[in-house]
Amino acid sequence: MTGGWRWPIWLSILVGVGLASTLHLAVGAKSIPWNDVWQALLAYDPTNADHSVIRGSRLPRLWVAMVVGACLGLAGTVMQAVGDNPLADPGILGINSGAALFVVIGLLVLPGNDMSMIPLFAFSGALVAAIGVMLLAGRTPNPVRLTLSGAMMAALFGAITAILLLLDQQGLDSLRRWLTGSLGISGSNLPTWLWPYVAAGMLLCLVNVRALNAYRLGAQVASSMGVNLLRMRLLSLVAVVLLSGCAVALAGPIGFVGLVVPHAARLLVGHDLRQLLLATPLLGGLLLVLADVVARTLVSPYELNTGIITALIGGPVFVALVLRKLK
Amino acid sequence: MSRWLTTPRRCPGLPWVGRPIDVLAALALLLVLTGLTLYAASVGSYTTSITQLWQSLFSAEATAAQANVLWELRLPRILLAILGGAAMALAGVLMQSLTRNPLAAPGLVGVEAGASVTMLLILVLWPQALPLSLYPLAALLGGLAVALFIVALSWRGGIAPLRLILVGVGLTAMLGAVADLLITYGNIDRVESALMWLGGSLHRSDWPQVQSLLIWLLVAGLPLLFCHRQLNLLQLGEGVALSRGLNTPLIMLLLLLCSVTLTAATVANIGVMTFVGLVAPHLARQLCGDRHGALLPLSALFGAVLVLLGDTLGRALLPPLQLPAGLVVAIIGAPYLLVLLARQRNR
Amino acid sequence: MLKAMGLQLQFDGLKVLDDISLTIPEGCFTALIGANGCGKTTLLNVLARMLRPASGDVLLQGKPHVQLSRRDLARQIALLPQRTASPAGITVRELVMQGRYPWQSWWQQWSDADQQAVDRAVALADVGKLLDRTLTSLSGGQLQRCWIAMTLAQETPVILLDEPTTFLDIAHQIALLELLAELRDQGRTVVAVLHDLNQAARYADQLVMLRQGKVHAQGTPAEIFTPANLKAVFDLDAHILIDPHSGDPLCVPASPARIRELDSQVAL
Numbered sequence: 053m054t055g056g057w058r059w060p061i062w063l064s065i066l067v068g069v070g071l072a073s074t075l076h077l078a079v080g081a082k083s084i085p086w087n088d089v090w091q092a093l094l095a096y097d098p099t100n101a102d103h104s105v106i107r108g109s110r111l112p113r114l115w116v117a118m119v120v121g122a123c124l125g126l127a128g129t130v131m132q133a134v135g136d137n138p139l140a141d142p143g144i145l146g147i148n149s150g151a152a153l154f155v156v157i158g159l160l161v162l163p164g165n166d167m168s169m170i171p172l173f174a175f176s177g178a179l180v181a182a183i184g185v186m187l188l189a190g191r192t193p194n195p196v197r198l199t200l201s202g203a204m205m206a207a208l209f210g211a212i213t214a215i216l217l218l219l220d221q222q223g224l225d226s227l228r229r230w231l232t233g234s235l236g237i238s239g240s241n242l243p244t245w246l247w248p249y250v251a252a253g254m255l256l257c258l259v260n261v262r263a264l265n266a267y268r269l270g271a272q273v274a275s276s277m278g279v280n281l282l283r284m285r286l287l288s289l290v291a292v293v294l295l296s297g298c299a300v301a302l303a304g305p306i307g308f309v310g311l312v313v314p315h316a317a318r319l320l321v322g323h324d325l326r327q328l329l330l331a332t333p334l335l336g337g338l339l340l341v342l343a344d345v346v347a348r349t350l351v352s353p354y355e356l357n358t359g360i361i362t363a364l365i366g367g368p369v370f371v372a373l374v375l376r377k378l379k
Numbered sequence: 380m381s382r383w384l385t386t387p388r389r390c391p392g393l394p395w396v397g398r399p400i401d402v403l404a405a406l407a408l409l410l411v412l413t414g415l416t417l418y419a420a421s422v423g424s425y426t427t428s429i430t431q432l433w434q435s436l437f438s439a440e441a442t443a444a445q446a447n448v449l450w451e452l453r454l455p456r457i458l459l460a461i462l463g464g465a466a467m468a469l470a471g472v473l474m475q476s477l478t479r480n481p482l483a484a485p486g487l488v489g490v491e492a493g494a495s496v497t498m499l500l501i502l503v504l505w506p507q508a509l510p511l512s513l514y515p516l517a518a519l520l521g522g523l524a525v526a527l528f529i530v531a532l533s534w535r536g537g538i539a540p541l542r543l544i545l546v547g548v549g550l551t552a553m554l555g556a557v558a559d560l561l562i563t564y565g566n567i568d569r570v571e572s573a574l575m576w577l578g579g580s581l582h583r584s585d586w587p588q589v590q591s592l593l594i595w596l597l598v599a600g601l602p603l604l605f606c607h608r609q610l611n612l613l614q615l616g617e618g619v620a621l622s623r624g625l626n627t628p629l630i631m632l633l634l635l636l637c638s639v640t641l642t643a644a645t646v647a648n649i650g651v652m653t654f655v656g657l658v659a660p661h662l663a664r665q666l667c668g669d670r671h672g673a674l675l676p677l678s679a680l681f682g683a684v685l686v687l688l689g690d691t692l693g694r695a696l697l698p699p700l701q702l703p704a705g706l707v708v709a710i711i712g713a714p715y716l717l718v719l720l721a722r723q724r725n726r
Numbered sequence: 727m728l729k730a731m732g733l734q735l736q737f738d739g740l741k742v743l744d745d746i747s748l749t750i751p752e753g754c755f756t757a758l759i760g761a762n763g764c765g766k767t768t769l770l771n772v773l774a775r776m777l778r779p780a781s782g783d784v785l786l787q788g789k790p791h792v793q794l795s796r797r798d799l800a801r802q803i804a805l806l807p808q809r810t811a812s813p814a815g816i817t818v819r820e821l822v823m824q825g826r827y828p829w830q831s832w833w834q835q836w837s838d839a840d841q842q843a844v845d846r847a848v849a850l851a852d853v854g855k856l857l858d859r860t861l862t863s864l865s866g867g868q869l870q871r872c873w874i875a876m877t878l879a880q881e882t883p884v885i886l887l888d889e890p891t892t893f894l895d896i897a898h899q900i901a902l903l904e905l906l907a908e909l910r911d912q913g914r915t916v917v918a919v920l921h922d923l924n925q926a927a928r929y930a931d932q933l934v935m936l937r938q939g940k941v942h943a944q945g946t947p948a949e950i951f952t953p954a955n956l957k958a959v960f961d962l963d964a965h966i967l968i969d970p971h972s973g974d975p976l977c978v979p980a981s982p983a984r985i986r987e988l989d990s991q992v993a994l
Contacts, residue, residue, distance in 0.1 A: 187721040196541055199548055200482035211709035232559040360556045367553030374545040618807035621776050624800025624828035668815010
């Protein structure tokens, strides 16, 4: 069952990440040649305009893309493992919409620019959405019921968000872009208050690994092997809430990453969750960085929102998955 | 007494069977609808009293302004709300019964997404391309095209409910991204009016729209009321239905087409109202279960009440701001639905 | 009466029905038996025209049944599938009434003939006391009897049943089989897929043994209920006893472990 560690694949993944990152730093409204990029990273020259672009705006954006992609990929893997549902994803199941709604409420309600409370709003929104979906889906959630519950929750949260934005016309313009998943908003002020939560979410995933692996054989078998199902589900819920909440707080609701990445990872490294939990953050970061490159270059010098790109790619992938798996 | 009400009985001489309690429920809903209509006609930024309403309707004594408000503004709006609500509710019953899933909404097969994207494309990119009167038709065609695409994609010798639902979800998400694209990068004024329209809003109601929706409702909605036996049989399982002599693939396709047409017509004329199609059938099911003979008309009545209520509240709550009816219905209906489904989750 | 000729059907490359030809005699109770996956349910579905065979015909009264309209076929053949759904809010009365669908139309939705048919079906299946209960409130045995009543209300000369006894306890199984025998006595043709061999041997007039998509044997229980056939079709070592009371054949599986135990006791 454990095919060992396929070193060539891991190597390719790491190399891929490296290449994508460099590409990300090089392209944009102004194309910067590769050796300049390397120089900016290794031998930073503050007076060079290109270097300051790279260090000042592109590097942070690269970081955000990698972190958001990693969080979403991990959240999707855990959701698919716990829910036993190959179609689970924080976007499809409405968790992103819930987090986004609460963030909008936070932004409209909180005075000033106190951004450090925003992640807490995102987490509460994600939690409310997750609980709502679980309540709706019932005791034995089959994939269809879960997907439909998620769609309903997403529609509900979307409706409330739309009303709020109608009530506050000013808010409409600035939040419009964020609501479609944009990596550019966080910009240069990297939210350092976010890292502890991301780390906590990832740690919870690691703690849960053995239980999740055992759960692949079914709930009853896992239980008879000594897995504490309640603890596993609770830890997973908290992990998903933290990870997707952070992703939404950083870049707005971006969907389909959590769907596509676990499937791609499974094709590359197999079903063992220990390897999956290592591969998905890397692949998630890779996917989002590439999506961001596309978003920035497709209609240059304008920028498309990354969330739109992931939906345009992820939608067909989802449909292809459905058509292949449901005979 | 309650036994008498709930046993199916036959009107002597007529070839139909029904339960008296369903007739009572329908009458009660009609009463509620009438009352709501009167209230809606009288409320607004130009308040009218009942006597003034009566005068505008029936006698020649009313002032021109009063008559104008009633006939040109409120009456079409009220009628459009009633017809749209009934159409969406019927479409919702069909989707839920065809897929045998209580969470299926009419927008599942991408009609709403298709119509929205078509309208957005027109409103934001090419506002001069089509005359105003053709907008509903364009939205209708757009919605139908997407729905047929999804049905074709998930076709497997017939309509496979599981595949249909999931393919619909995926493609709707994609179309949502396209819509987001247009919303984000379009001119903000046009986008705002598009958003208002997308929220399910009746603020541009006029008589041609009422006519158009009435025709579609008669064409695609009225025949449904006579298909209740087929729908009942489908609920027992496709195998059972087939062996009783029901041409299952054909009937399912026809019913799906009716649902899609009703949804597209509603979206084209009054925008997106997803939750009506979800909530109204559930409300009706509380009264009559899955017996489609009663479920169809009762859902239509509930749908009409919901949309009219949503529109009236949207107008009356925070004047002069008008909240779109679709969003108000979503906020009222969704928590109710959540509670209802959470309680039923063991099924 | 009902004749299958050369039926072939494949699913995913597997031959489920392999050149099946058999005759279902009129007015008899025919039981289809065989191991899991041998094609019993598929055969039943093809006979009822729920599935189309890749080749071959099914003849009803000498004419291919594909020539009949759905409704006419439903007036001749009624099928009760294995799994059925129980929608909310439907009472037993309404379920049985729906069995009259093939006899109704848009303008003639309910008539005296329909009412009488329903009353007869209810009496035959003995569900008169359950008429106003909802489906979800019934036990497994009661629910199955209500489904039988619905199938009976269809008033067809041929009744096909797919594993009607599966979810019932033993007393209800016997009661159901007695009902099927009574239907046979009334002149209807009954075909049932049964998984209990002894019940099939006792109640059926004709047995059809299916093995891997082919008809292995067809005949009366006395003729084909033999250890050789049981070994071939079910891979079962068994003895055949004759029930002293009814004269029906009974199969008793051999148990090598038990025999060895007895032998070792004797040896001591």
